[in-house]
Amino acid sequence: MPLIPQTVREQVTNQIRNDLLSGRFPAGTMLREIELAARFGVSRGPVRDAFIQLSHEGYLAYQANRGVMVRHPPDPRDREFITELRLKIETYVIERGFEDKSDESVNSVELALERLKEACDSGEASQVAIRDIEFHQKILLACGGDDLVPTWRQLCSRMLLTYTRLGDYSQAYKEHVAIFEPFRDGDMKKTVAAIQANIK
């Protein structure tokens, strides 16, 4: 496993994203650069960069000269539509690039599956959410879907903001095993079907 040198900005971004997903910052909260910079022991620069990034990921709403606010989860009426779009993208990318996947990329998906298992075992909702997304993203990247990943990610991210309590994630893990196995074995149809069952 390669040592990934993480920049301060990335660490800050990941930490804030994690806090957002775990409900530490409720919707509507104003986030202050100074406050977070102090907490992480860094300057305002990277925090600022993280704000811009997370705004584009859909978690925060940016207002010039006024800072950022934690966005509300999508309107319940929109959730179904967003899910539909997400599924459409995943299906398209997989059907389009299923044959292109390499052994290496299959391995990276398997690694993501292991990380998801750890998160599920821990029972922490925010970690499960992050690893879940990561798993799906690895599959998309394996199928050459780089171009559509940013858009896809934006759709997923917002959905996650919905509060989820601690719980039993053994079922969720099983669903992802059911995605990985046909993916590894080269059965595209079953892979897509398993994903549809997982997301819907």
Place this chain on the structure above:
Amino acid sequence: MPLIPQTVREQVTNQIRNDLLSGRFPAGTMLREIELAARFGVSRGPVRDAFIQLSHEGYLAYQANRGVMVRHPPDPRDREFITELRLKIETYVIERGFEDKSDESVNSVELALERLKEACDSGEASQVAIRDIEFHQKILLACGGDDLVPTWRQLCSRMLLTYTRLGDYSQAYKEHVAIFEPFRDGDMKKTVAAIQANIK
């Protein structure tokens, strides 16, 4: 018309986006913070912010410690799919929020239409592209589609990177008039139909 105080970052972002759309920076080009900062007569900070933002909009590819590269237009094979997604979002937002639109928002759409006309008259492809997007965005916002605009924008933006030469945009303008008129008069079906005809 309200005076909109534009922050340096916004100006820089807009200028770079415009340059990208007008083909000043070909795909694959590495963009340097220092170079652009010098050109605009500002420091690296806002340029840096603009890079992060434009990366998320899909124009640039970001690599840690290595800077940003101008992305290539989407694969021709993907263009149809992306257009389909874009259309799906516009249709959904309009059908969902058509009744919510206020007189004020109709005015802002009309204003955007006038700006589009100016751009079409000038014949500058990049300006037409920007005003075109702006017009559609105003409609989405008027229908309460704030939540989906960032995602929608990402889809459009990438599409625009395809090189378009100077040309006659009177037809394009007419198509947008055909969108605006039923929109203003409260005819949802015709509005959606006109948009479909315009995008396809």
Place this chain on the structure above:
DNA sequence: GGTCTAATTATTGTTAACATCATACATTCG
């Protein structure tokens, strides 16, 4: 000649100080 290593250079990453803006509150004038 080719290749590995070390010094150089150019570029991005981070920081802290300063400038600007928005808000809340106090004050003044009608």
Place this chain on the structure above:
DNA sequence: CGAATGTATGATGTTAACAATAATTAGACC
């Protein structure tokens, strides 16, 4: 008393200097 104006404060916006990283070049060694 109420509206408008001025001021204080706390936030973001911007800058320039410094640190760390990646790419490049020069040179030693085989």
